[in-house]
Amino acid sequence: MSWVFLRDLLSGVNKYSTGIGRIWVAVVFMFRLLVYVAAAENIWKHEHDEFECNIKQPGCENVCFDHFFPVSHIRLWALQLIMVSTPSLLVVFHVAYRENREKQHNQKLYRNPGKIDGGLLYTYLISLILKTGLEIVFLVLFYKLYNGFKIPHLVKCDIKPCPNTVDCYISKPTEKMIFLYFLVATSCLCIVLNLSELSYLIFKYSIKCYLKRHMKKHQ
Amino acid sequence: MGEWSFLGDFLEKVHKHSTVVGKVWLTVLFIFRMLVLGTAAESSWGDEQSDFMCDTQQPGCENVCYDKAFPISHVRFWVLQIIFVSTPSLVYMGHAMHTVRMEEKRKMKEAELEAQEKKNGGDTYYQQKCSLAEKEAKLCGWDEAGGQIILRGSLLNTYVYSILIRTAMEVAFIVGQYVLYGIFLETLYICQRAPCPHPVNCYVSRPTEKNVFIVFMLAVAVLSLFLSLAELYHLGWKKAKERCSRSYKASPSTAPGRLESAPQAERPQMYTPPPDFNQCLSSPNGKFISPFSNKMASQQNTANFATERVHGQEDAAGEGPFIKSSYVESPEAASECAAPAFPENYFSEKRRFSKASRASSKARSDDLSV
Numbered sequence: 061m062s063w064v065f066l067r068d069l070l071s072g073v074n075k076y077s078t079g080i081g082r083i084w085v086a087v088v089f090m091f092r093l094l095v096y097v098a099a100a101e102n103i104w105k106h107e108h109d110e111f112e113c114n115i116k117q118p119g120c121e122n123v124c125f126d127h128f129f130p131v132s133h134i135r136l137w138a139l140q141l142i143m144v145s146t147p148s149l150l151v152v153f154h155v156a157y158r159e160n161r162e163k164q165h166n167q168k169l170y171r172n173p174g175k176i177d178g179g180l181l182y183t184y185l186i187s188l189i190l191k192t193g194l195e196i197v198f199l200v201l202f203y204k205l206y207n208g209f210k211i212p213h214l215v216k217c218d219i220k221p222c223p224n225t226v227d228c229y230i231s232k233p234t235e236k237m238i239f240l241y242f243l244v245a246t247s248c249l250c251i252v253l254n255l256s257e258l259s260y261l262i263f264k265y266s267i268k269c270y271l272k273r274h275m276k277k278h279q
Numbered sequence: 280m281g282e283w284s285f286l287g288d289f290l291e292k293v294h295k296h297s298t299v300v301g302k303v304w305l306t307v308l309f310i311f312r313m314l315v316l317g318t319a320a321e322s323s324w325g326d327e328q329s330d331f332m333c334d335t336q337q338p339g340c341e342n343v344c345y346d347k348a349f350p351i352s353h354v355r356f357w358v359l360q361i362i363f364v365s366t367p368s369l370v371y372m373g374h375a376m377h378t379v380r381m382e383e384k385r386k387m388k389e390a391e392l393e394a395q396e397k398k399n400g401g402d403t404y405y406q407q408k409c410s411l412a413e414k415e416a417k418l419c420g421w422d423e424a425g426g427q428i429i430l431r432g433s434l435l436n437t438y439v440y441s442i443l444i445r446t447a448m449e450v451a452f453i454v455g456q457y458v459l460y461g462i463f464l465e466t467l468y469i470c471q472r473a474p475c476p477h478p479v480n481c482y483v484s485r486p487t488e489k490n491v492f493i494v495f496m497l498a499v500a501v502l503s504l505f506l507s508l509a510e511l512y513h514l515g516w517k518k519a520k521e522r523c524s525r526s527y528k529a530s531p532s533t534a535p536g537r538l539e540s541a542p543q544a545e546r547p548q549m550y551t552p553p554p555d556f557n558q559c560l561s562s563p564n565g566k567f568i569s570p571f572s573n574k575m576a577s578q579q580n581t582a583n584f585a586t587e588r589v590h591g592q593e594d595a596a597g598e599g600p601f602i603k604s605s606y607v608e609s610p611e612a613a614s615e616c617a618a619p620a621f622p623e624n625y626f627s628e629k630r631r632f633s634k635a636s637r638a639s640s641k642a643r644s645d646d647l648s649v
Binding site: 082083086090091099213227230238 | 283284285286289317321328329337338339341342343345346349350351352354355358359362365366369373377473474
């Protein structure tokens with residue numbers, strides 16, 4: 061199992077997306093998935109081995125690392141990528157359901173099963189809301205877990221079995237911070253894209269609805 | 280290397296919609312940057328921190344000294360550089376795909392309209408709408424008769440802007456790398472940062488090997504920058520040439536009516552879509568085959584010159600494209616590998632231009648030509 065799986069899933073999503081949706085897929089691929097796989101993974105690879113405390117007491121480093129990094133940044137990043145991509149599958153499933161229905165009844169029930177209208181529109185809107193919600197949840201989680209988006213180079217730890225307050229040094233803090241900011245920036249960009257797509261769709265279809273009603277009244 | 284397949288797939292599509300120089304740039308990006316980074320450079324920097332040794336036993340000193348010496352690792356810097364430098368091309372590709380999609384929608388609507396009008400019997404209204412729609416499509420960059428994407432108007436602007444932004448990114452990253460690390464990596468780094476008790480000697484792992492890669496990647500970045508500038512110059516020169524030829528040819532005898540009809544009549548004859556490069560390699564027509572498409576290049580270029588001449592007349596009146604380029608989108612056109620049907624005066628023009636133009640643009644036949 062690798063990220064190719066996610067990539068293939070999202071390529072399918074691309075077919076049934078609006079223009080802004082396609083930009084979102086491109087941003088997720090290029091700026092999040094690719095950066096994660098090509099750069100970020102390697103930075104956090106040996107974070108535990110390179111975490112060093114100024115003490116010889118066995119076990120002290122372990123407990124301190126565990127205290128300061130309950131869930132590693134990189135694992136949260138991976139979870140975020142997966143969670144944020146998953147709501148798009150709702151749209152794919154709905155289109156598959158429509159096509160299946162057409163097959164079962166052996167007649168053309170929809171003008172175009174992939175066109176965003178009717179029930180598929182609501183599914184699409186729900187997927188957008190879920191995506192945005194999950195992005196915000198993960199950003200808040202990052203902020204709360206690590207007290208902001210900064211990574212200090214030194215942390216003070218006094219958890220047993222450390223006999224006193226011990227200086228512990230985090231490896232590559234500057235590089236990690238750069239990529240953390242990158243993650244936050246791309247998350248925010250994706251939130252903006254999702255919200256603009258949401259408002260665009262709502263606006264477009266309410267205008268359509270209004271015009272239809274207007275035509276009916278005149279007729 | 281597998282991770283770069285994400286970007287590689289996107290850029291394959293950009294490859295189709297690029298000019299000659301653009302294709303060379305993309306090849307340089309693929310081979311000399313992505314491939315080298317993914318295979319060789321990554322392993323060279325693999326043990327960068329574990330083998331970064333400081334002459335001290337003070338715990339934590341190595342960590343902080345490494346962090347001070349390398350705020351961002353070279354490899355990660357190059358990854359970001361590749362991503363940011365590729366992004367403008369993807370924006371252009373998005374625009375090109377959008378144009379294709381709009382054209383497909385337009386064709387569908389036209390077909391529907393045709394069916395409707397045929398039912399009602401209102402021919403003239405349909406014809407008017409059709410010609411209007413065609414003109415619209417031409418403005419957007421789609422040639423109905425040839426079935427190609429023509430690089431003009433907003434699409435060409437997007438292309439030029441993408442190259443400009445790409446150039447700016449290259450310069451920014453080259454300057455950034457110089458500011459961060461200079462050109463060469465020193466073996467010894469003297470570090471003075473708490474908790475190191477005094478200035479400590481720290482030794483970088485594999486400095487010579489890293490220097491080789493640093494110099495290589497810097498050279499490739501400069502080469503890419505040069506290629507981007509060459510592409511800009513190429514586009515700008517063509518535009519200036521076209522404007523000059525237009526100002527010379529603006530004559531009162533050219534009636535507007537003739538201008539309007541000329542393109543319609545001449546377009547099917549003046550050039551046929553260039554065949555796909557792979558198919559042309561096996562063509563029996565020896566004149567147009569070469570292992571490295573140089574002859575294809577001159578053939579394509581002269582075809583484009585002929586195109587520009589004809590378009591130059593047509594555009595003297597109207598808003599006119601900045602620079603024209605053609606690209607085969609339809610598979611039927613792409614399968615034609617025989618000698619394209621050139622207009623009668625093509626060969627005389629070809630000879631004239633082949634002598635005049637020394638520019639050896641090593642174009643492939645499916646290049647976007649300007």
